[in-house]
Amino acid sequence: xTLDVSQPTDQVxxxxxxxxxxxxxxxxxxxVSSSMMSQTDLTIVFAQTSLTVGxxxxxxxxxxxxxxxxxxxSLETILGGSDGQVKVFIFLDANVSLVDGNAKELGKFYxxxxxxxxxxxxxxxxxxxxxxxxxxxxxxYGWWKELYRTVSVK
Numbered sequence: 662x663t664l665d666v667s668q669p670t671d672q673v674x675x676x677x678x679x680x681x682x683x684x685x686x687x688x689x690x691x692x693v694s695s696s697m698m699s700q701t702d703l704t705i706v707f708a709q710t711s712l713t714v715g716x717x718x719x720x721x722x723x724x725x726x727x728x729x730x731x732x733x734x735s736l737e738t739i740l741g742g743s744d745g746q747v748k749v750f751i752f753l754d755a756n757v758s759l760v761d762g763n764a765k766e767l768g769k770f771y772x773x774x775x776x777x778x779x780x781x782x783x784x785x786x787x788x789x790x791x792x793x794x795x796x797x798x799x800x801x802y803g804w805w806k807e808l809y810r811t812v813s814v815k
Contacts, residue, residue: 664688697722698724699724700726700727701726702726702729703729704731705736706731711737711738712740718739720746723746726748727753730757736760737762738768739768739770741798743796744794746792747790748790748792749791750791751788755784758780758783765804767802770791771806784813785813787812789807790808794806
């Protein structure tokens with residue numbers, strides 16, 4: 662069964678409602694557990710500058726990424742993103758930084774913090790949320806707009 666907003670009608674017997682409830686629950690659970698959301702444990706290797714959707718990151722519309730730095734790395738791009746994808750990075754150490762690309766192209770980060778072209782030096786427990794704008798999931802990477810960041814105060 663697929664979700665149908667026209668069912669049940671007002672003419673359905675009350676005794677049939679539990680069947681609709683069970684069928685709808687199955688459909689809703691399949692949507693929630695599908696590739697719309699995911700969580701990834703990611704280790705960034707020494708001197709890595711780019712991540713790729715489909716190999717390093719999932720193709721899910723909303724993804725939470727727990728980031729560990731296997732060495733010092735400055736990420737500059739995420740390649741292969743699709744318009745509307747949201748990636749929330751939670752940093753587990755201080756080995757990774759994000760470089761503001763200062764351009765809306767080629768999978769670069771477009772960060773909010775000044776100075777433009779600067780670097781977000783992530784610390785343990787920092788969080789940054791990015792959204793892809795204009796990517797097609799293949800050859801047009803779009804750019805990654807910062808939606809918000811939370812820096813750890815502990």
